[in-house]
Amino acid sequence: MAIPKICGIETEYGISVRDHSDFNPIVASSLLINAYAKPALRRVKWDYEEENPLRDARGFERAPAEGAAVEDETGLVNVILPNGSRYYVDHAHPEYSSPECSNPHDGVVWDKAGERILEASIQAAGAIVPNGQGISIYKNNSDGKGNSYGCHENYLVDRKTPFPNLVHHLIPFLVTRQVFTGSGKVGAEANSRDVDFQISQRADFFEVEVGLETTFKRPIINTRDEPHADPERYRRLHVIAGDANMAELPTFLKLGTAALVLRMIEDDFIAEDFTLTEPVRAIRTVSHDPSCKATIELSDGRRLSAIELQWEYLRLASKYSEDNDTDGGAADVLSAWEQVLEGLESDPTSQSHRLDWVAKLVLLEAYRARDGLGWDHPKLRLIDLQYHDVSRKRGLYYKLERAGKIDRLVTEEEIEWAIDHPPEDTRAYFRGECLRRYSRAIVAASWDALIFDVGEEPLRKVPTLEPGRGTKAHVEELLDASPRAGDLIANLGA
Amino acid sequence: MSSGGGQTRKRRDKEEETQPQPEAASTKEDATKEVDDLLDEIDEVLETNAEDFVRSYIQKGGQ
Numbered sequence: 001m002a003i004p005k006i007c008g009i010e011t012e013y014g015i016s017v018r019d020h021s022d023f024n025p026i027v028a029s030s031l032l033i034n035a036y037a038k039p040a041l042r043r044v045k046w047d048y049e050e051e052n053p054l055r056d057a058r059g060f061e062r063a064p065a066e067g068a069a070v071e072d073e074t075g076l077v078n079v080i081l082p083n084g085s086r087y088y089v090d091h092a093h094p095e096y097s098s099p100e101c102s103n104p105h106d107g108v109v110w111d112k113a114g115e116r117i118l119e120a121s122i123q124a125a126g127a128i129v130p131n132g133q134g135i136s137i138y139k140n141n142s143d144g145k146g147n148s149y150g151c152h153e154n155y156l157v158d159r160k161t162p163f164p165n166l167v168h169h170l171i172p173f174l175v176t177r178q179v180f181t182g183s184g185k186v187g188a189e190a191n192s193r194d195v196d197f198q199i200s201q202r203a204d205f206f207e208v209e210v211g212l213e214t215t216f217k218r219p220i221i222n223t224r225d226e227p228h229a230d231p232e233r234y235r236r237l238h239v240i241a242g243d244a245n246m247a248e249l250p251t252f253l254k255l256g257t258a259a260l261v262l263r264m265i266e267d268d269f270i271a272e273d274f275t276l277t278e279p280v281r282a283i284r285t286v287s288h289d290p291s292c293k294a295t296i297e298l299s300d301g302r303r304l305s306a307i308e309l310q311w312e313y314l315r316l317a318s319k320y321s322e323d324n325d326t327d328g329g330a331a332d333v334l335s336a337w338e339q340v341l342e343g344l345e346s347d348p349t350s351q352s353h354r355l356d357w358v359a360k361l362v363l364l365e366a367y368r369a370r371d372g373l374g375w376d377h378p379k380l381r382l383i384d385l386q387y388h389d390v391s392r393k394r395g396l397y398y399k400l401e402r403a404g405k406i407d408r409l410v411t412e413e414e415i416e417w418a419i420d421h422p423p424e425d426t427r428a429y430f431r432g433e434c435l436r437r438y439s440r441a442i443v444a445a446s447w448d449a450l451i452f453d454v455g456e457e458p459l460r461k462v463p464t465l466e467p468g469r470g471t472k473a474h475v476e477e478l479l480d481a482s483p484r485a486g487d488l489i490a491n492l493g494a
Numbered sequence: 495m496s497s498g499g500g501q502t503r504k505r506r507d508k509e510e511e512t513q514p515q516p517e518a519a520s521t522k523e524d525a526t527k528e529v530d531d532l533l534d535e536i537d538e539v540l541e542t543n544a545e546d547f548v549r550s551y552i553q554k555g556g557q
Contacts, residue, residue: 012556014553015553016550025554091556143551143553147552147555148555150557152557215555215557366529366532367533378544378548381544382541382544383536383540385547386540394539399535399536403532405532
């Protein structure tokens with residue numbers, strides 16, 4: 001039987017400093033994080049012991065490729081926040097990795113909390129250096145000049161599920177889900193055929209179907225095998241073929257639909273074969289067609305549109321949910337999925353209150369109509385970029401949201417809470433609460449362990465290898481009975 | 495939700511959409527005004543020199 005789909009989203013944010021195009025992005029990103037995190041949190045180290053980006057899910061370990069140096073991240077700024085997230089500098093970008101969430105609704109809440117943390121960091125940086133206020137942060141995936149940075153989803157998957165099954169069923173799903181997960185982009189990049197506007201920020205950057213890399217030769221299915229959990233029981237599926245979303249529904253659907261598809265794969269529920277003849281070409285074909293009518297070829301000779309293929313997955317997921325116990329608000333996912341596909345099919349612009357790429361396209365078209373702008377006008381590229389500004393004063397997404405043009409799924413109160421508190425029903429609760437209660441006694445932490453210094457040798461490592469354990473129901477009583485870290489260690493040993 | 499419901503409902507919605515909508519004409523002006531107001535509001539926060547701003551936005555590649 002399928003295992004619970006614990007999930008999380010990691011986002012590399014774009015960063016710029018107004019009037020200082022020669023700024024150092026690592027320094028600026030470090031400034032943001034140091035300004036935001038309290039000193040007690042800054043001294044807790046990240047524990048890299050279990051990290052292994054060169055272990056391949058297909059069952060081998062690769063030597064570092066020439067010219068693709070494995071970055072020594074040690075020494076770069078890296079904090080673990082009381083909401084269970086990791087906030088750090090990665091590849092010259094500030095990155096927020098959300099805590100583990102048990103359902104797509106929470107996934108949206110803790111993803112949005114990340115945006116607010118970045119926004120608060122700019123404020124905090126402004127109090128340290130005069131130029132801090134000049135920093136802008138963008139939740140997008142491309143600079144429009146061929147450089148891309150990622151928004152990756154992670155899902156807990158049963159180790160027993162053969163990796164080729166995941167590849168087989170996920171590729172057609174990921175290629176076609178862009179119609180609701182895309183964030184929209186003016187123009188094309190990376191040697192793609194030029195277009196005025198396309199559905200996805202990321203599609204132009206995928207070059208192969210399956211592979212280990214994430215920064216070049218990007219694969220539709222990434223094979224990195226770092227479970228950050230019990231490796232005998234679990235995989236962490238690392239999905240790199242997705243856009244960072246501003247609107248809440250795309251994030252909700254992105255997580256919710258993938259969770260259902262993964263459950264079906266684990267349960268061998270999908271008998272159909274949707275294999276695409278040319279997935280890498282298809283991901284561009286879908287992205288480059290805002291009418292959503294273009295068809296892509298299946299290996300059995302059929303040609304289907306992205307929407308038609310998504311209807312197939314939705315039909316299967318609906319059937320699956322009737323016959324199986326699905327958690328995580330599957331009914332809401334299924335109904336939103338259906339509404340979006342129906343809307344896109346009748347008229348894509350009808351989804352401007354739900355989907356990022358449509359909201360952006362409608363805004364761009366309004367500007368074009370009012371000011372008579374051609375698609376090559378720089379103002380349109382500026383609108384494309386500023387749509388993603390996380391500042392709620394400057395960000396155009398937030399202008400639309402405040403004008404009532406975008407549907408919300410979560411409340412500002414939920415987001416506020418999530419900035420400082422972990423989800424209560426995953427191991428993130430134990431991590432976050434330990435950081436809140438005992439940060440001075442924690443030497444290092446990672447997704448799957450906390451290392452305590454309780455004032456006597458040796459250091460004590462508390463593994464958290466089960467993502468579904470360490471919940472509030474499981475450990476709150478224990479934490480309440482342990483006023484100091486030493487008490488916690490003693491009580492854990494008891 | 496039933497598995498076959500999606501397709502049937504889809505067709506029904508299409509039929510409904512082809513019905514004449516008498517109110518559409520009278521609200522069209524309001525809608526245009528609303529869009530114009532929104533664009534004016536956005537103009538106030540848009541970075542001033544679009545060309546320079548967009549040109550100088552260069553990122554180191556990431557994952």
